[in-house]
Amino acid sequence: MRRVYAVKYAEREARRPEHFLGGDPHDVPMPMDYFVWAVVSERETWVVDTGFGVLDAELRQRRLLRPADEALAIVGVDAASVTDVILTHLHYDHAGGLEHFPNARFHVQEREMAFATGRHMTEPAQRHGFTAGHVASLVQLVHDGRVVFHDGDDEPVSGVSVHLLGGHTDGMQVVRVETERGGLVLASDSSHYYENFETGRPFPIVFDVDAMVAGWRVLHALSGSPDAIVPGHDPLVLDRYPVADPATEGVAVRLDLGRR
Numbered sequence: 001m002r003r004v005y006a007v008k009y010a011e012r013e014a015r016r017p018e019h020f021l022g023g024d025p026h027d028v029p030m031p032m033d034y035f036v037w038a039v040v041s042e043r044e045t046w047v048v049d050t051g052f053g054v055l056d057a058e059l060r061q062r063r064l065l066r067p068a069d070e071a072l073a074i075v076g077v078d079a080a081s082v083t084d085v086i087l088t089h090l091h092y093d094h095a096g097g098l099e100h101f102p103n104a105r106f107h108v109q110e111r112e113m114a115f116a117t118g119r120h121m122t123e124p125a126q127r128h129g130f131t132a133g134h135v136a137s138l139v140q141l142v143h144d145g146r147v148v149f150h151d152g153d154d155e156p157v158s159g160v161s162v163h164l165l166g167g168h169t170d171g172m173q174v175v176r177v178e179t180e181r182g183g184l185v186l187a188s189d190s191s192h193y194y195e196n197f198e199t200g201r202p203f204p205i206v207f208d209v210d211a212m213v214a215g216w217r218v219l220h221a222l223s224g225s226p227d228a229i230v231p232g233h234d235p236l237v238l239d240r241y242p243v244a245d246p247a248t249e250g251v252a253v254r255l256d257l258g259r260r
Helices: 054-060 068-073 110-117 132-143 194-199 209-222
Strands: 003-012 032-040 045-048 084-086 105-109 147-150 154-157 160-164 173-179 182-188 229-231 252-254
Touching: 003 068, 032 068, 032 173, 084 154, 105 110, 105 132, 105 160, 110 132, 110 147, 132 147, 147 154, 173 209, 182 209, 194 209, 194 229
Parallel strands: 045 084, 084 105, 105 147, 182 229
Antiparallel strands: 003 032, 003 252, 032 045, 154 160, 160 173, 173 182
């Protein structure tokens, strides 16, 4: 059965009003963690998202703790040997480390590529989360035959499926992994924090609010239980799930083992 890891690679200080559409009356700290995920079995390893690098960290004032390849090495994954990477969407912090996976194919929704290269990118509010160089690199990989496009829900390998939700971006997809405990959903930025989907309060970086809210119902339908929905940026993930190894406390956890 597959092991599923969340590994923290970056962080930033933030406050509650930044994380809810319409703000929040409590202007107190609410930090943000950045993760990459790995789905590991005896036969293959699939990685979900690629993190960002030094230039993005400097430009956007994020604290890069380790690049994606070093983060994955903490849980025994050699990025250079990975053959398949799922990109949940193409924002800088999810598609900014393509170069760490020289032998991988990249799985992306057709709608996300169209969104990231189309007319919506003429609007500063929509293109803010993208780094043009990352998108251009992925276009080059299309021409190199290393991009797999998905048109909606699909199962690229048995037990690992992708599901188009939209919302945060037009082509936002989530990943469902079949585990011994049932369906585990890597929600990525369909819900940045537990509180977004648990209290019905959208994150303010959003292309389609209705699609984001409808997507939360899909998360519940795909998962074995609410405990099996893993948000994209919540530091509580590292508290709620068991550590991958005692040495990885505060860095990497095993999601397939269920809550602590």
